[in-house]
Amino acid sequence: xxxxxxxNVRPWGGVARDIAVTNAVVSSGAxxxxxxxxxxxxxxxxxxxxxxxHLDSSRIGLPFRPHSTPPGPLWNxxxxxxxxxRDAEASVTERATATLGSxxxxxxxxxxxxxxxxxxxxxxxxxxxxxxxxxxRARVGLExxxxxxxxxLLEPGVPALVEEALRQGADIxxxxxxxxxxxxxxxxxxxxxxxxxxxxxxxxxHLHEPGELGAxxxxxxxxxxxxxxxxxxxxxxxAFCLSELDALAAGALLDEIAELDVALTTxxxxxxxxxxxxxxxxxxIRIGLGQDGQRDYWSPYGNTxxxxxxxxxxxxxxxxxxxxxxxxxxxxxLGGVAVSRGRSAVGPDRGVGVGSPADFVLVDxxxxxxxxxxxxxxxxxxxxxxxxxxxxxxx
Amino acid sequence: xxxxxxxNVRPWGGVARDIAVTNAVVSSGAxxxxxxxxxxxxxxxxxxxxxxxHLDSSRIGLPFRPHSTPPGPLWNxxxxxxxxxRDAEASVTERATATLGSxxxxxxxxxxxxxxxxxxxxxxxxxxxxxxxxxxRARVGLExxxxxxxxxLLEPGVPALVEEALRQGADIxxxxxxxxxxxxxxxxxxxxxxxxxxxxxxxxxHLHEPGELGAxxxxxxxxxxxxxxxxxxxxxxxAFCLSELDALAAGALLDEIAELDVALTTxxxxxxxxxxxxxxxxxxIRIGLGQDGQRDYWSPYGNTxxxxxxxxxxxxxxxxxxxxxxxxxxxxxLGGVAVSRGRSAVGPDRGVGVGSPADFVLVDxxxxxxxxxxxxxxxxxxxxxxxxxxxxxxx
Numbered sequence: 012x013x014x015x016x017x018x019n020v021r022p023w024g025g026v027a028r029d030i031a032v033t034n035a036v037v038s039s040g041a042x043x044x045x046x047x048x049x050x051x052x053x054x055x056x057x058x059x060x061x062x063x064x065h066l067d068s069s070r071i072g073l074p075f076r077p078h079s080t081p082p083g084p085l086w087n088x089x090x091x092x093x094x095x096x097r098d099a100e101a102s103v104t105e106r107a108t109a110t111l112g113s114x115x116x117x118x119x120x121x122x123x124x125x126x127x128x129x130x131x132x133x134x135x136x137x138x139x140x141x142x143x144x145x146x147x148r149a150r151v152g153l154e155x156x157x158x159x160x161x162x163x164l165l166e167p168g169v170p171a172l173v174e175e176a177l178r179q180g181a182d183i184x185x186x187x188x189x190x191x192x193x194x195x196x197x198x199x200x201x202x203x204x205x206x207x208x209x210x211x212x213x214x215x216x217h218l219h220e221p222g223e224l225g226a227x228x229x230x231x232x233x234x235x236x237x238x239x240x241x242x243x244x245x246x247x248x249x250a251f252c253l254s255e256l257d258a259l260a261a262g263a264l265l266d267e268i269a270e271l272d273v274a275l276t277t278x279x280x281x282x283x284x285x286x287x288x289x290x291x292x293x294x295x296i297r298i299g300l301g302q303d304g305q306r307d308y309w310s311p312y313g314n315t316x317x318x319x320x321x322x323x324x325x326x327x328x329x330x331x332x333x334x335x336x337x338x339x340x341x342x343x344x345l346g347g348v349a350v351s352r353g354r355s356a357v358g359p360d361r362g363v364g365v366g367s368p369a370d371f372v373l374v375d376x377x378x379x380x381x382x383x384x385x386x387x388x389x390x391x392x393x394x395x396x397x398x399x400x401x402x403x404x405x406x
Numbered sequence: 407x408x409x410x411x412x413x414n415v416r417p418w419g420g421v422a423r424d425i426a427v428t429n430a431v432v433s434s435g436a437x438x439x440x441x442x443x444x445x446x447x448x449x450x451x452x453x454x455x456x457x458x459x460h461l462d463s464s465r466i467g468l469p470f471r472p473h474s475t476p477p478g479p480l481w482n483x484x485x486x487x488x489x490x491x492r493d494a495e496a497s498v499t500e501r502a503t504a505t506l507g508s509x510x511x512x513x514x515x516x517x518x519x520x521x522x523x524x525x526x527x528x529x530x531x532x533x534x535x536x537x538x539x540x541x542x543r544a545r546v547g548l549e550x551x552x553x554x555x556x557x558x559l560l561e562p563g564v565p566a567l568v569e570e571a572l573r574q575g576a577d578i579x580x581x582x583x584x585x586x587x588x589x590x591x592x593x594x595x596x597x598x599x600x601x602x603x604x605x606x607x608x609x610x611x612h613l614h615e616p617g618e619l620g621a622x623x624x625x626x627x628x629x630x631x632x633x634x635x636x637x638x639x640x641x642x643x644x645a646f647c648l649s650e651l652d653a654l655a656a657g658a659l660l661d662e663i664a665e666l667d668v669a670l671t672t673x674x675x676x677x678x679x680x681x682x683x684x685x686x687x688x689x690x691i692r693i694g695l696g697q698d699g700q701r702d703y704w705s706p707y708g709n710t711x712x713x714x715x716x717x718x719x720x721x722x723x724x725x726x727x728x729x730x731x732x733x734x735x736x737x738x739x740l741g742g743v744a745v746s747r748g749r750s751a752v753g754p755d756r757g758v759g760v761g762s763p764a765d766f767v768l769v770d771x772x773x774x775x776x777x778x779x780x781x782x783x784x785x786x787x788x789x790x791x792x793x794x795x796x797x798x799x800x801x
Contacts (some may be wrong), residue, residue: 326718
């Protein structure tokens with residue numbers, strides 16, 4: 012029985028009221044004998060959805076480690092991670108489970124994690140992410156991408172590993188930089204789409220490639236999406252190229268992304284890579300926000316708090332108006348839900364109306380915008396009508 | 407007697423030791439009968455210096471207010487502030503004092519605040535900033551810039567107000583966008599430098615102007631700096647143009663800035679405006695970090711925590727290596743000291759060696775980089791050998 016009565020909360024900062032949950036969904040009447048949560052006048056928002064996280068690389072909670080990544084091409088960074096990850100003070104299972112738990116305590120209720128699959132680690136890192144999902148099954152809805160971080164073609168046996176990962180519980184076929192990494196965009200993308208079709212799986216491709224190179228790869232992804240009628244089933248992650256093309260070229264690409272219902276995810280990077288958020292949202296393109304790797308062998312940044320990342324999205328896009336910042340908060344919450352499960356999975360009335368999934372976070376703030384600015388603690392996370400965390404502690 | 411014994415701290419994350427302070431300066435022997443602070447193994451850093459803050463506009467601590475600034479030219483935003491600031495729930499004195507106090511509680515020991523001077527507010531806002539400085543005199547070394555936010559020439563009587571501000575306690579002559587705002591760079595800059603010379607005051611000019619326009623104004627500032635031998639006495643704030651010029655043009659401008667010992671300050675903005683930090687530091691140019699306006703009628707951002715702003719500086723510059731991030735922390739601490747009082751005011755051994763001013767912040771972190779990443783609470787602020795704040799509370 013996932014019934015709950017949430018008393019005295021302000022949905023999206025509106026007027027205080029009670030919210031009844033029956034069978035994990037917001038209902039109109041009060042449930043008969045439900046658990047009661049005292050909202051204490053806090054803001055109620057849809058739970059955070061981390062649409063792009065690498066749970067298998069995180070060192071959150073372990074001793075801080077000086078950054079060791081050499082500069083240069085992506086391959087150097089991949090090899091740096093490969094050199095070090097087995098020496099972590101805790102196993103991938105422990106690290107992924109702790110990191111996911113911390114994110115839940117900060118308000119996460121759903122998301123999508125990558126699990127690296129390559130010739131070095133085999134399925135060992137996938138096992139860790141699967142274990143983390145199992146440990147938190149009641150607290151979070153997590154999709155897992157079988158992610159060939161080191162390419163599909165450069166080392167032997169990787170496509171077969173991706174297929175085995177799908178059989179063992181991964182949901183989505185990953186890909187990465189078809190030109191820059193594998194240096195064979197046709198074979199890379201053909202392999203990704205073939206595996207996905209064979210397993211009936213969706214697709215999620217990391218695209219760091221810059222400018223016109225990235226646009227070329229994006230168009231190749233779109234061409235296959237159209238040919239195989241994979242509408243609504245493909246995500247392009249990062250897509251830095253979109254911010255580097257001129258407005259006309261970016262607009263044309265975004266038009267086709269919208270037409271084919273391809274989703275985007277961003278980690279709200281700094282500098283020139285910030286995605287053109289208004290152009291994306293204006294076209295109704297599904298877009299989610301993610302925390303990427305966190306305090307790992309790649310980067311010292313990241314802290315499992317999607318509200319911090321929502322601030323980062325607002326900041327990097329120069330948003331100041333309250334409605335714009337609430338839209339960024341929408342990307343951090345319902346955005347990921349739409350990326351994972353489609354628009355229909357987002358409940359009515361910005362995810363808090365009758366019929367919405369009872370996945371919420373309660374935040375002690377005056378308004379949604381002040382919540383983004385202050386990123387206050389003292390949150391309550393509710394997943395499927397059950398309290399999953401309170402005051403930074405898992406239930 | 408500003409004597410102190412600081413036990414068990416790790417300067418810049420190094421080996422734990424005690425630090426003796428005699429007469430507000432780090433000494434080699436233990437002082438005879440000094441107050442003792444238990445560092446508890448925390449990191450000791452030079453205190454934060456907020457080199458660019460608008461204390462007179464802050465609404466920190468007041469109810470959150472929806473953002474009302476219209477888009478468009480700077481003048482619209484100036485008028486929006488003018489329309490609203492008198493209606494704040496607290497006086498300028500109260501707001502500036504509370505904001506400065508909160509910054510001190512976060513570890514600030516010195517800095518530079520603007521006080522807007524214009525035909526509408528006269529010296530009313532200056533009075534508030536002077537009162538805030540007086541209230542915290544023992545806790546912070548604060549310079550005040552008489553800042554003609556609405557231009558020197560557009561409204562009557564502003565140059566005379568700036569001069570009166572200097573007589574009443576402001577230290578520095580401000581200027582702003584000589585082309586874009588006053589639309590008369592020659593008269594604007596001549597007035598700024600004339601007033602400064604007459605009062606023996608330094609100069610601090612806001613320069614938001616983009617690309618080649620900003621470079622033109624910067625060169626006009628440098629031309630006057632050279633002609634009047636104002637070496638070491640001029641600061642250019644923001645200088646967004648530096649990040650928009652091509653590398654050769656920016657390099658030439660930075661070379662001249664270095665030659666004339668002109669200082670820079672940045673608020674670590676997002677997007678394309680991030681300053682070329684490595685190019686600046688590589689030339690030995692003095693550069694400070696500031697929090698700008700904070701949760702005011704201009705913007706909802708800002709929270710009085712310079713450690714948060716140091717994170718922002720590292721993030722916007724894409725810094726990942728520990729030594730780079732420590733350098734950003736150096737900008738947030740000793741950078742502002744050098745901007746205000748010259749390089750000689752920075753003590754030896756990155757501001758923590760014998761002979762350094764005893765202006766410190768203790769932070770509960772593993773390393774300086776993890777301090778920037780985590781921005782932990784539980785700090786102790788020490789100013790001139792006296793504890794000025796502990797655990798978020800002023801002493």
